[in-house]
Amino acid sequence: MNARNELIGWLRDAYSMERSLETTLKKISQSDKHPGEFRAACRKHLLETQQQSQTIESLLKSLGSDTSTVKTGIGLLMETVKGAGAVVSHDHVVKEMITTYASEQFEIACYEAIVAAAEVAGLPLVAESCRQMISDEKNMAQTISDLLPGMVHSYLGEHPLPKAA
DSSP, rough: OOHHHHHHHHHHHHHHHHHHHHHHHHHTOOOSSSOOHHHHHHHHHHHHHHHHHHHHHHHHHHHTTTOOOHHHHHHHHHHHHHHHHHHTTHHHHHHHHHHHHHHHHHHHHHHHHHHHHOOOHHHHHHHHHHHHHHHHHHHHHHHHHHHHHHHHHOOOSSSSOOOOO
């Protein structure tokens, strides 16, 4: 196994992941169903996500590779299908917030693995670029974590559950 080749594959996956997340962040940031603070955080993170996509594309080019059109296309399709399915549930706003939080945690883990692989492969620029991405993802995850309880309280206040007998 060649650490550099594995790293390139993981960077291609990360590129697909970031491009897919752009779809979700754009949709949430434009939806008046979500709290203003969450929409604002998603708008800010959308810009970060677009920058991350560009950074990953540049890193791949510097390593003599490119993005995977197939992986990116499949990722975008899956994100669209996932988004369409979430809208039909009555509590989709809460579920989207939870899913977005989970996505941020997944991204953090992916970038931590890429940092480790870059260190093994002797590619400090890749490692440092991904450390910055980890910082962005942690900030967004913390924002969602801070907003989620209030969102759930608000949602349940608007949609009270039947009292237990």
